[in-house]
Amino acid sequence: MWNADPGSGEDMVTQGGGAVLEVEGLVVKYGARTAVDGVTFQIGRGEIVGLLGPNGAGKTSTLSVIEGLRIPVAGRVTVNGVDALKDPVGARADLGVQLQSSGFQPELSIEQIVRLYAGLYGVPLTHQGALDALNEIGLEREAGKRFKGLSGGQQQRLSLLIASVHDPLILLLDEPTSGLDPQSRRSLWARIEKSRRDGGSILLTTHSMEEAQAVCDRIVIIDHGRLVTTGSPAELIDRHRSDPRVLELAHGEPTLEDVFIALTGSDFRD
Numbered sequence: 001m002w003n004a005d006p007g008s009g010e011d012m013v014t015q016g017g018g019a020v021l022e023v024e025g026l027v028v029k030y031g032a033r034t035a036v037d038g039v040t041f042q043i044g045r046g047e048i049v050g051l052l053g054p055n056g057a058g059k060t061s062t063l064s065v066i067e068g069l070r071i072p073v074a075g076r077v078t079v080n081g082v083d084a085l086k087d088p089v090g091a092r093a094d095l096g097v098q099l100q101s102s103g104f105q106p107e108l109s110i111e112q113i114v115r116l117y118a119g120l121y122g123v124p125l126t127h128q129g130a131l132d133a134l135n136e137i138g139l140e141r142e143a144g145k146r147f148k149g150l151s152g153g154q155q156q157r158l159s160l161l162i163a164s165v166h167d168p169l170i171l172l173l174d175e176p177t178s179g180l181d182p183q184s185r186r187s188l189w190a191r192i193e194k195s196r197r198d199g200g201s202i203l204l205t206t207h208s209m210e211e212a213q214a215v216c217d218r219i220v221i222i223d224h225g226r227l228v229t230t231g232s233p234a235e236l237i238d239r240h241r242s243d244p245r246v247l248e249l250a251h252g253e254p255t256l257e258d259v260f261i262a263l264t265g266s267d268f269r270d
């Protein structure tokens with residue numbers, strides 16, 4: 001079910017009738033420090049794209065600009081044809097952003113949180129509607145609890161539900177499965193796949209190469225704020241399988257992780 005190697009990213013974008021997200025020449029600076037240095041990539045309709053890179057590569061900074069939380073020094077972001085820098089509110093209507101746990105109101109119950117965000121996104125839910133939505137992620141019985149009373153896996157499932165409650169065209173997920181046990185991780189993957197089946201596109205970051213290989217149609221690798229390469233997991237492995245650095249790292253058949261380390265180096269990052 002996962003990673004059926006749908007072909008190159010270019011093909012996906014062309015077949016899908018155009019990109020739903022275009023990032024072009026993005027430059028993000030913090031003072032004198034350049035965090036993102038001219039990154040360009042596109043996401044086609046129904047694509048799951050993994051934005052990968054070592055610590056400090058510029059992934060979160062890139063997502064922050066797409067989400068409208070940070071103004072870039074240069075570049076363009078287009079969400080379903082809308083210039084996200086000129087019309088951030090218009091662009092946000094098509095985005096589902098996974099909030100970090102600290103973003104949720106501590107005094108509200110889970111049901112109230114779901115209904116609050118559904119209302120904000122313009123898809124108000126009744127009491128039963130909220131319970132049905134919670135039932136989908138196995139949290140119906142926790143409806144009266146506070147967010148902090150949920151386990152890590154339950155919190156992640158809830159934040160993914162809230163990010164996707166309005167069926168956004170594009171879901172942006174920053175390390176959606178970090179710290180989760182294998183069961184919760186699989187359940188999150190299933191929900192991500194469901195969003196895609198419903199016609200959505202997903203841009204996610206992860207440090208798990210196993211996850212990227214399993215879930216993503218296409219990988220965009222960045223390092224030191226610059227695009228290193230892009231392609232489906234199978235393409236990246238095929239393209240680099242004879243690279244001496246990959247041959248040295250691989251134990252048998254090369255993996256995406258072997259290619260990733262070969263391309264980004266084995267030094268520790270900040």
Ligand SMILES: Nc1ncnc2c1ncn2[C@@H]1O[C@H](COP(=O)(O)OP(=O)(O)OP(=O)(O)O)[C@@H](O)[C@H]1O
Pocket residue numbers: 030033034035053054055056057058059060061062270
């Ligand atoms: N608010 C900030 N102020 C100053 N520098 C920042 C800030 N946020 C990020 N940086 C720097 O910008 C660079 C890119 O950071 P960013 O968080 O985008 O990387 P990342 O790829 O998401 O890293 P990680 O995998 O560790 O989350 C890093 O050098 C980081 O130290």
